[in-house]
Amino acid sequence: MIRYTIARFFSLIISLIVASLVIFLVIQVIPGDPASFMLGINAREDTLAALRSEMGLDQPLTLRYFDWVIGMFQGDFGNSWTYKTPVSELIADRIWVSLPLAIYALILSTLIAFPAGIVAASRRGGASDVTIMGATQMGVAIPNFWFAMIMVLIFAINLRWFSAGGFPGWSNPLQGLKSLTLPAISLALPQAAILARIMRSSLLDILLEDFIRTARAKGLTRSQALWRHAVRNALIPVLTIIGLQFSFLLAGGIIIEQIFFLPGLGRLIFQAISARDLIVVESVVMLLVFTVIMVNFAVDITYAIVDPRLRRKS
């Protein structure tokens, strides 16, 4: 277990280093002069010079890279060129929309997918299985931003149950949660469909195992065997997918936040791209990649704790 953790930790560090190098390269090196990229072709020479020195562009590349990385360790993500505030403050503001949204969507997707997958597996070939599998096919194929538009049309414009967008803040938690509901459903739908399919196929695999036959032989009914023995074992692959989904939901919020005018990280990165505010783009992308890599690491470790076979293999 310790060897496995160390090996995974080592590859985690390498992933983070390479990721930061790639992001640095794409943003700081490839556009040539980031300052003139940010300010456009009509920028005055003195404005350019001011931005260059603020971004530290007069210094060698390696120094700039290390400055950036060390800064991030200290919580200093640089200053936004358009907002004139530290990027860390912008992120701290926005994360309180994006993170709850991702968690909300993850909970919804799990709540939908678990029962759906279990019912489909336990009634394999039956009417409910066919219906659920048909629904998941649709769920995977629907573009979530289109689904969001349809929901706005139905629940916000026609029924007026929810507002069509915006976020009132967390001063009234219920109101905040309510305004995240439609976005969370649109984010959760395709994920729930994928998760339900994996839950079902993972359960079906396990139902063929010897220990299920043993359980049946000692007198358990099919559904008792399913609930007591199969579900728990089927959770292992499902757990991995949930971990991957969390990072997807966090990043996938970019489009959904755009539709619902939610002031989250996605909207921040999108506005920063339109304003060519590379400092914000660089840091938010790094933060998202960092989160994804860390979550994957956590999933791998949990996986090894839950499934001892994995430790021995590595």
Next chain:
Amino acid sequence: MSRGLVIGAFLTLFFVALACVSFLWVPYDIETLQISNKLKTPNLNHWLGTDHFGRDVLSMVMMGARTSIAVALLAVGIGMAIGVPLGLFSAARRGSFLDEIIMRGNDLIFAFPSLVIAILITAVFGASAVNAIVAIGIFNIPVFARLTRAVALPLWERDFVLSARVCGKSETRISVEHIFPNIMNLMIVQGTIQFSLGILAEASLSYIGLGAQPPTASWGRMLADAQTLVSIAPHVALVPGLAILLMVLGLNLMGDGLRDRFDPRIKKNRT
């Protein structure tokens, strides 16, 4: 043949046919704006109605099919053209240092949130269909590399590969002449799945304005234009969304059906 495969193939061919026909004929020219004729609901002259510029929605969907299919197909092409040789090489040199480097590189690409990186690429290099193709294509590479390696590895233990070795064939020749033909079916299956993901990704990118630029029609852009009009003219939002949904659904059904036929790893008793 399974029912899913038939329905899927039918839906896919339908949209491919729409795209092909659009090269020869569309009901109306989509570059001529007719504001006086805007936001008409579906009628005999305009089967799917008109949009906010008075353009015929059916013609837009046909032209959009062309963009979606071209972008997704080329992106899958990039993934296959780079990923499959990488996977074949890794399998041939299994356990070597280069194999390790290639596989860890794949893991790394998987760790990046693809949408964020696609946005990053189009943000730095400019929004265009070509950059969308590259951005989507990059994330197809590890998918094909991993799959190729995984299915090629057991083949290297088989007798026919051993015979080829005895004949003195090099690793490269064995990969090309013996391994590749045996994994081609699975590549087609995976290609279908990646194709459908590519359609969705293209729609997302052009929806946020980072895909094909006007006047090129694309389904995602049609949805973006329709967003503010959804309450006055729902058909402009419903039609392109349904087009994406049906095309992706068709490709997924086809992919699943093909996999059931071709993939020996699928247990027969599962479905």
